[in-house]
Amino acid sequence: MNRSRKRFDVWTNISLLIFLFYIVFLALPLFTMLIKSFYNGTTGDFSLAYFVKFFSKPYYLNALFNSIKVTVCVTILAAVIATPLAYIMSTVKIKGSSTIRILILISSMSAPFIGAYSWILLLGRNGVITKFVKSVFGITMPDIYGFGGILLVLTLQMVPLIFMYVSGALKSVDQSLMEAAESMGYKGISKMRKVLLPLITPTLMAGGLLVFMRALADFGTPMLIGEGYKTVPVLIFNEFISEVGGDDGFAAAISVIVVIFATAVFLLQKFVSNRKSYTMSALNPIEPKKKSGIGSILAHIVIYLYTLLALLPQLYVIYTSFQKTSGRIFVKGYSLDSYRDAFDSIGGAIQNTFVLAISSLVIIILLAVLIAYVTVRRKNALTNTLDIFTMFPYIVPGSILGIALLITFNHKPLVISGTAIIIIVSFVIRRLPYTIRSSAAILHQINGGIEEAAISLGASQMKTFFKITLPMMLAGVVSGAILSWVTIITELSTSIILYTAKTKTVTVAIYTEVVRGNYGVAAALSTVLTVITVVSLLIFLKLSGQKEISM
Template sequence: MATPKRKKLFQWDFWNFVTIAAFLLVLLFLIYPLFNIFINSFIQEGKFTLETYKDFFSLKYYYSSLTNSLIVCSLATIFAICLGLPMAYIMARFDIPFKKTIHILIILTLLSPPFIGAYSWILMLGNNGFLTRFFHGIGLNTKSIYGLHGMIWVFTIQFYPHIYLYVSGALKTIDSSLEEAAESLGSTRWEKLKTVTIPLIFPTLSTGALMVFMASFADFGTPMLMGQGIKVLPILAYEQFISEMGSNPAMASTLSMILLAVSTSILFLQRYLVSRKTFTMSSMRPPAIIKLKPFQKFLAMTYVFIVVGVSIIPQATVITTSFLKTNGPVFTSQFSLDSYREVLYRVPKAIVNTFTYASVAIAFMLIAGLLLSYVVVRRSSKLSSLLDALIMIPYVIPGTVLGISLIIAFNKPPLELTGTWIILVIAYFIRKLPYTMRSSTAILYQIDKSVEEASISLGVPPMKTFFKTTAVLMIPGVLSGAILSWVTTINELSSTIVLYAGSTATITVAIYSEVFTANFGTAAALASILSLSTIISLIIVTIISGKKGVSI
């Protein structure tokens, strides 16, 4: 009598291999570095100690950086809501012209690096800015852009598109019958907005606010350029780690852990608030576009054009000044290509490095986005949910923290990566993978399982079906996410400034260095190259998403 075959507890197949490989990579390049930085925060001169934490909470030099960070980020988030919420309502509900152009300009504002915006406003409103000189010339003693107020201004203008994008999407899907019911009960338009519309969109509004807070909290370049002695947490962590007076890795690790603790706490607070104020509704009757009277349309368009106009001033300033001749740190009124010639002569490697490293990182992101999204969506389990959660951790990790953690983890054998281009690619891959993952999973949810089942029923093996059918259908969504990740990668400064060596400097590092050495012409030329790359990438994404129905 034949004995029945014992059922295997674990079936080895390609997707299990992908899952295990993903866990190993996440553990090696994310969890292990973070664990190292956590342990390092308690070690000083080879001994376990709580001194660094005690110093942080007792010495004003340290704890004031947290206070400054919270003030800047909280006010920037509030002002971004004040700008982005009306913008989203006008764009989603009213019949105003040039909507597509305005939408692209708003996204361009978001994708441009904040420190370029900071640099542009310094050129205009700095101690020797051309608007500052103009105002002084007519007798107005305006305050310089430097300081906390300047950071708040730059972050507000830079990040209000987060609010706009999230809220406009939510406003388009609200069930209009709920608002109509409020109107039938005698509610005015303001009462309806306050009691029905805003509560309904609160989850997405809070998500946009979270993105503004996180982006402001993690940013390195803007506070470094505009602080003039005022410290925020990312700057202090960087200075403690890389200091001319001798580094203090224990304090740098402590500051990094506090950065991580604050950003994680804000994330959990947002989740808690959303869980208490979540509403379920049908999206069968989206709101109709309202036709405005001429004067109302004029007011709406005036608001939109002022906000968008101010938003694109930094890009326009950078591009214009890049073609001006310089006399030392001062721009003259003569047009010239000298800045571009100097860039190509002095820092060509930084340009090559930027696009090379970003392209290598994106190639890995494309592969990971295709494979891991399939594991998360089609082979859903507790293990795949855990993997998805781990991959999303970099959403709340400031770039400075990630950079410091990677150096602490990989600055000695057996895996010595510090100072190499590989560690930069790893940082970009880990930090930007969540964006590609979200776009990949979103497109996969839209692909009906029956497409794969039909292919398999015709005798095509499951693996071949994935690569020849599912992956092909997923490409537009994955590619859109990857291109947007590529844009944020070429504009990345926070992690790059910690990880780069002389031979691995990128455009953002070169701009940062040029600004601090008062070479404003070459800084403008380099910033223009980044802005042009961002515009081209955005056009490509718009074409892809427009043809395939993928949302940007």
């Protein structure tokens, strides 16, 4: 009897309600999309025609190959760049290291397509750098468009993610291991390759998976600078949105193929990580040491140069936002006209962004705290299944989730397409994992005996949770919440599918203005978004007392 009561307590009911939420707003839309991909849009009969169409035409297969090529190259390049950067920052005292870490983090916290837009201004056919090199050196530079441009933009955007993961992992490596390696003759690169890399491989793969999924899902960058280089997110968007020849059934079929591919990559990463996992407890963690001579100079040059390169797109966008414009063209002189135009014509987008983001964040924090608790403290078949559901947003690209939600909730019994609710749902589903992850991580560090002691003294389960457990979880919850917040306000791939005139967000407005060629207004809105992001980050660091956000 007691065992039955314990099993079906208040936490079981909470788990069931959250599970139902995921069934309705994640599993059902994906299942609906799967069903739609197997039925002919004209006759309504069961058919494999959409899949045959995709695999029989080189145009579609090329788009899939292009996406795979981009994501693999971005992931490898980001890991190759980020790992040495993290190692240098962890082992060498760099002047202004705290500021550098914040700046590196800020460089990753803008929408990738904003980086694409700014690189167009810098390296486009009429870009500032392009014209400078042409006039001074007489050299015609290759333009930013196509595979090379996509690779540049996404790599610079994704390096900070792996940098944060690897930096966190290096804090768990004991200095004695490094000293032992040096005593055996391993130094420099050989020490890093033989000792450090095997230890941080699981973390590196976790960061690599996040980069892979984000690069695979990115819509704005290839849309803006891909030109003839089509990727799957662009293909899906065109098939779903196009007024001429658009087919949501075919878009659903392509989405199913992408989800299957992403799931296979996710499972492979989990399999390899589990086989190469290590448990580390650093009694004497690695700490940066002051170096002198050429080694210190090179370390500073590498760190400062990368930071400048990573921030260059955002800095240039901010600069252009204050330039005068004549129509759609930048001219000599400075003014606030672009900001006036932005607030006059698209001011509602800023308000929408705040309303939608704050509403989503409140729900995310509530759900994340509860999900983290039941998956860590109340392990059973239900919570294990719930844990798997919470990982799915890592796998499903934003545009695909947007299409799935739109297909499912565009008719009775639940019609929420075209409303703010469907956008909030999409934000919650996609960005909830960040806060769940950080909340669960800190919960693992809290001794469960504290809660048992409170219950044994007569406190109820919920009172124990809110009075004792939740305050101790707060740092992890806030850390995840700030990441969820930043990724919400810079979200494009889902918003571009779901928005209406009344629910237009800043990122959608920026993208629209870039496509129209209104670069001044786009720069002003991008600057506003950057300021919101930076202020959010600084407030978090101030309130939490931390010097950085760890992953």
